[in-house]
Amino acid sequence: xxxxxxxxxxxxxxxxxxxxxxxxxxxxxxxxxxxxxxxxxxxxxxxxxxxxxxxxxxxxxxxxxxxxxxxxxxxxxxxxxxxxxxxxxxxxxxxxxxxxxxxxxxxxxxxxxx
Amino acid sequence: xxxxxxxxxxxxxxxxxxxxxxxxxxxxxxxxxxxxxxxxxxxxxxxxxxxxxxxxxxxxxxxxxxxxxxxxxxxxxxxxxxxxxxxxxxxxxxxxxxxxxxxxxxxxxxxxxxx
Numbered sequence: 001x002x003x004x005x006x007x008x009x010x011x012x013x014x015x016x017x018x019x020x021x022x023x024x025x026x027x028x029x030x031x032x033x034x035x036x037x038x039x040x041x042x043x044x045x046x047x048x049x050x051x052x053x054x055x056x057x058x059x060x061x062x063x064x065x066x067x068x069x070x071x072x073x074x075x076x077x078x079x080x081x082x083x084x085x086x087x088x089x090x091x092x093x094x095x096x097x098x099x100x101x102x103x104x105x106x107x108x109x110x111x112x113x114x
Numbered sequence: 115x116x117x118x119x120x121x122x123x124x125x126x127x128x129x130x131x132x133x134x135x136x137x138x139x140x141x142x143x144x145x146x147x148x149x150x151x152x153x154x155x156x157x158x159x160x161x162x163x164x165x166x167x168x169x170x171x172x173x174x175x176x177x178x179x180x181x182x183x184x185x186x187x188x189x190x191x192x193x194x195x196x197x198x199x200x201x202x203x204x205x206x207x208x209x210x211x212x213x214x215x216x217x218x219x220x221x222x223x224x225x226x227x228x229x
Contacts, residue, residue, distance in 0.1 A: 004156075035217070037220075042222070043203065043222060043223050043225075044220060044221070044222045044223065045157070045205065045207075045220035046220075047217055047218075047219060047220075050217045091156050091157075093156070099170060100145065100147065100162045100169070100170055101159040101162065101170060101172070102147075102157075102159065102218060103159070104156030104157050104158070105156050106154070106155055106156050107154075107155075107156050
């Protein structure tokens with residue numbers, strides 16, 4: 001069974017603040033894949049990043065960075081110097097067991113206040 | 115390169131009616147997925163096709179739901195005898211055949227409202 005927990009339901013920050021979105025996952029498989037997606041008010045899920053379980057190297061892409069820690073089963077997402085356009089619901093997701101099904105968390109709604 | 119497209123974007127229907135949604139994946143992608151998303155929740159997997167073969171189905175996909183991908187290109191999702199509980203956003207995604215777990219790229223969704 002696979003499970004993703006995003007404990008933060010809603011977060012509000014003032015523009016230019018840094019914000020970290022938490023993601024904790026559960027799986028019994030040794031090979032798995034983790035994802036982050038952004039869902040703006042328009043509704044379309046936008047792919048942000050994919051990591052496999054063998055690559056714990058943190059990644060930075062512009063203002064976005066991801067911290068993958070297998071020891072704590074976490075895959076956290078940090079936005080540096082947040083902007084109003086970052087306002088959206090962010091989903092962490094997991095795929096494991098050789099299946100194509102992706103399990104999503106319940107999402108964290110981020111509101112960036114100007 | 116066009117993304118995943120879905121039609122219609124919105125559908126309002128009365129309880130008991132049948133509805134059909136269409137998904138056109140990214141052209142070179144041979145894997146296609148359907149998900150359902152209700153308010154305040156993440157998407158939930160419904161089913162998956164590789165080419166025209168339906169390879170995985172969730173227990174969420176009751177016998178009132180049927181999905182097809184007859185020529186391995188576009189797909190349709192039909193809901194028969196709709197119920198108010200079917201109201202949700204229905205999302206389609208596609209991915210290329212290049213690994214054990216490819217990134218899924220999502221369409222804009224079809225929002226279904228059952229009155």
